[in-house]
Amino acid sequence: MIIDDQHYDVIIVGTxxxxxxxxxxxxxxxxxxxxxxxxxxxxEEENFEAGEVFKKERYxxxxxxxxxxxEPFFPQTSYAVGGDTKTYSGELLRLREKDFExxxxxxxxxxxxxxxxxxxEPYYNEAExxxxxxxxxxxxxxxxxxxxxxxxxxxxxxxxxQEISDVVAKLxxxxxxxxxxxxxxxxxxxxxxxxxxxxxxxxxxxxxxxxNPSGNEVKAVEVQIGTQSYLFFAHIIxxxxxAVNTAALLLxxxxxxxxxxxxxxxxxxxxxxxxxxxTSIVQLRPTTNSGxxxxxxxxxxxxxxxxxxxxxxxxxxxxxxxxxxxxxxxSPPLLSGLAKLLPGFGLRQLATRxxxxxxxxxDLPDPDNRVRIKNSKLYLDYTPNNTEAHDRLIYRxxxxxxxxxxxxxxxxxxxxxxxxxxxxxxxxxQCGTCRFGExxxxxxxxxxxxxxxxxxxxxxxxxxxxxxxxxxxxxTIIANALRVGDHLIxxx
Ligand SMILES: Cc1cc2nc3c(=O)[nH]c(=O)nc-3n(C[C@H](O)[C@H](O)[C@H](O)COP(=O)(O)OP(=O)(O)OC[C@H]3O[C@@H](n4cnc5c(N)ncnc54)[C@H](O)[C@@H]3O)c2cc1C
Numbered sequence: 001m002i003i004d005d006q007h008y009d010v011i012i013v014g015t016x017x018x019x020x021x022x023x024x025x026x027x028x029x030x031x032x033x034x035x036x037x038x039x040x041x042x043x044e045e046e047n048f049e050a051g052e053v054f055k056k057e058r059y060x061x062x063x064x065x066x067x068x069x070x071e072p073f074f075p076q077t078s079y080a081v082g083g084d085t086k087t088y089s090g091e092l093l094r095l096r097e098k099d100f101e102x103x104x105x106x107x108x109x110x111x112x113x114x115x116x117x118x119x120x121e122p123y124y125n126e127a128e129x130x131x132x133x134x135x136x137x138x139x140x141x142x143x144x145x146x147x148x149x150x151x152x153x154x155x156x157x158x159x160x161x162q163e164i165s166d167v168v169a170k171l172x173x174x175x176x177x178x179x180x181x182x183x184x185x186x187x188x189x190x191x192x193x194x195x196x197x198x199x200x201x202x203x204x205x206x207x208x209x210x211x212n213p214s215g216n217e218v219k220a221v222e223v224q225i226g227t228q229s230y231l232f233f234a235h236i237i238x239x240x241x242x243a244v245n246t247a248a249l250l251l252x253x254x255x256x257x258x259x260x261x262x263x264x265x266x267x268x269x270x271x272x273x274x275x276x277x278x279t280s281i282v283q284l285r286p287t288t289n290s291g292x293x294x295x296x297x298x299x300x301x302x303x304x305x306x307x308x309x310x311x312x313x314x315x316x317x318x319x320x321x322x323x324x325x326x327x328x329x330x331s332p333p334l335l336s337g338l339a340k341l342l343p344g345f346g347l348r349q350l351a352t353r354x355x356x357x358x359x360x361x362x363d364l365p366d367p368d369n370r371v372r373i374k375n376s377k378l379y380l381d382y383t384p385n386n387t388e389a390h391d392r393l394i395y396r397x398x399x400x401x402x403x404x405x406x407x408x409x410x411x412x413x414x415x416x417x418x419x420x421x422x423x424x425x426x427x428x429x430q431c432g433t434c435r436f437g438e439x440x441x442x443x444x445x446x447x448x449x450x451x452x453x454x455x456x457x458x459x460x461x462x463x464x465x466x467x468x469x470x471x472x473x474x475x476t477i478i479a480n481a482l483r484v485g486d487h488l489i490x491x492x
Contacts, residue, residue: 001222001229008034008199008234010488011221013206013249016083017477018461019240020188024130025485027195031492034232035189035198036223038205039079042086065244068381073425075380077242081202084242084428085188085474089295089320090181092133092475094124096303097144099469106311107386110364110467114437114447117144123479123486128179130190131478135179142300143176155180158293160285160355161318165297167404173301178317179475180294188478201225208253209237209457215257217456236488240461240481243273247371247433247463248378263434263451268444270371273382274363274432274468277390278422280319281357283401284350284412291323291352302393303470312362313393314470319356323348353412359397361390362470365432382424394419429473431462448487449480460484 009031012019023035064072078087095117102112125148127133134152137143154177157165165175183190193200207229208222220231239246247270251261261269295317302313345353363369364385372379398417405413437443440452449464451457460481462473 001231004230004232006032006034006233008032008232009492010034010236010238011036011232011234012238012240013037013221014083014240014242014245014461015081015189015200016240016242016461017085017188017474018459018481019238020082020085020190020192021127021130021478021481022238022240022460022485023192023198024190025482026488027192027198029489029492030197033195033198034234035193035200036204036206036221036232037081037200037202039081039083040202042078042080042082063378065378065380067424068379068383070379073423075244076426076428077244077430081200082188083240088428088474090131090183091178091295091298091317091472092128092131092181092478093179093471094144094146094479095120095469095471095476096142098304099467099471103312103467105362105364105386106309106389108364110362110469113466120476120479120483121145121147123482124475126482127475127478130482131181131475132183133179133475134182136177139174139176140298140300141174142303150179152182154178155182155294155296157296158289158321160287160289161293161297163408164355164404167407168299168400170407171400171403173299173400175297175299178296178298180296206241206249209249209262210253211255211257211262211454213257215255216454218262218454236456236458236491238458238460238484238488239463240459242461243430243433243463243465244371244378244380244427246459246461247273248373250434251371251373252376258453263444263453263457265453266441266444268367268435268442270433271367271369272365272432272435272466273369273371273380273430274365274465275382275427276429276468276470277314277361277363277384277387278426278429279359279390279394279419280422281359281394281397281401281417281419282322283355283357283405283417284410285353285355286410286412288352289321289355291321291348293321295320295358299397302396306392306396309389309392311389312470313389313396314359314361316393316397317358317360319358322351322354322356357397357401359390359393360429360470360472361386361393362468365435365467371433380424380427429462429468431465431468431473434459434463435466436464437466449484458484458488
């Protein structure tokens with residue numbers, strides 16, 4: 001074991017939406033910061049080249065996790081500088097105002113958040129500025145009020161998407177432009193490592209947090225770099241490994257004072273894991289498209305339900321061009337299925353002749369949906385819930401697609417819309433494993449996202465979510481990291 005002779009003010013673990021943003025917030029303070037990232041730098045070409053996404057499955061981690069039956073699977077997450085913000089689609093949406101309240105779903109309630117929209121609103125502004133979000137306020141009736149306009153206009157739709165959007169609007173729905181982060185350099189972390197007070201160590205896997213004898217402070221962070229183990233020291237430790245890996249790290253860091261895992265006196269670490277119910281749908285089109293356009297369209301008319309189902313159903317978005325879209329790492333099987341129905345079409349032809357749709361629905365926190373460590377292996381127990389709400393969204397959208405195709409005269413679709421549910425490995429929207437709250441008996445973090453049990457340990461990735469509203473999570477993770485960053489700056 002090599003003992004590092006530096007003493008840092010802050011150690012940040014992970015460089016994605018949570019950790020990277022926290023680093024950007026703290027770097028200008030001049031405090032001595034060490035950032036530990038298990039991955040390395042990915043080039044822009046690797047990021048977007050379709051072969052990298054589809055054939056080499058670049059955005060699946062090389063390690064295996066296990067489902068509740070003990071079957072191994074590869075998680076869809078990228079261990080790289082920038083974390084999942086390096087490969088994400090950049091849709092940066094605010095939660096809706098009501099998402100912060102207790103919400104009645106068909107199967108029960110999703111819990112109230114201990115902070116409200118108004119508490120996060122200034123940080124949503126700051127987050128949109130930092131990630132250069134372009135959008136069009138006022139189109140989406142579910143969008144909450146903004147005290148600051150988007151700083152850039154929304155990205156325009158691909159012509160085919162615009163045509164569909166126009167038809168959908170004529171049906172009385174409210175298609176809107178997705179707010180998109182327009183930054184292209186390494187997303188979450190920016191170029192923060194250029195600050196002289198910031199040290200970034202890549203290929204640095206944090207394996208354990210060690211506490212002082214009384215267990216109320218992290219004393220040292222154990223890290224594997226190459227074949228060597230190191231110990232690093234800091235006053236404050238901020239974890240942002242992603243909701244699954246942060247929980248796993250705490251569980252693996254158990255000791256005499258924390259026998260069931262670090263900061264786990266509530267027995268909530270790893271529990272209430274959520275990931276959204278997600279389904280992709282393919283719509284064949286008679287004309288070709290570029291196959292490489294971004295996600296730009298969303299339809300939130302059924303976010304809170306419809307006339308037949310007065311419970312939240314979720315959000316609909318286009319997937320972006322099927323040749324490049326990372327979320328569609330699942331699309332080759334879907335397109336191969338389609339190829340069988342349409343002999344004579346190659347996969348590439350199908351990808352440029354199809355529009356992909358992405359539907360996501362809130363899953364509710366369930367203590368039995370959880371991260372577990374057994375014999376050093378990571379288990380992700382997950383049973384989907386709220387499935388009727390998701391099915392209703394799927395059927396509602398397919399009905400609308402049929403009307404769209406009829407209106408636009410599309411002979412190719414034949415009323416067939418192949419679809420695939422995202423399997424367990426699609427953990428893109430992972431959250432909830434260390435929920436925040438006022439009561440230490442039922443939450444892991446306090447309102448400043450500091451662990452109730454360990455005084456110098458903070459968590460700023462998606463772990464803190466008490467519920468998983470159906471919009472994409474990153475902007476909320478970013479805004480919260482900025483909020484916690486303000487709190488930390490206040491303690492310096
Ligand atoms: C393909 C894809 C597309 C997506 N598109 C969108 C979108 O359009 N909009 C949206 O809102 N969200 C999107 N998401 C989700 C979004 O990327 C995540 O919600 C967000 O990045 C989560 O931030 P985080 O800080 O919790 O974790 P991450 O961004 O995953 O960061 C975790 C970091 O910790 C590092 N790490 C993990 N364990 C350790 C360890 N033990 N030691 C050291 N380092 C460690 C990882 O390498 C990584 O850098 C997408 C995700 C994927 C996979």
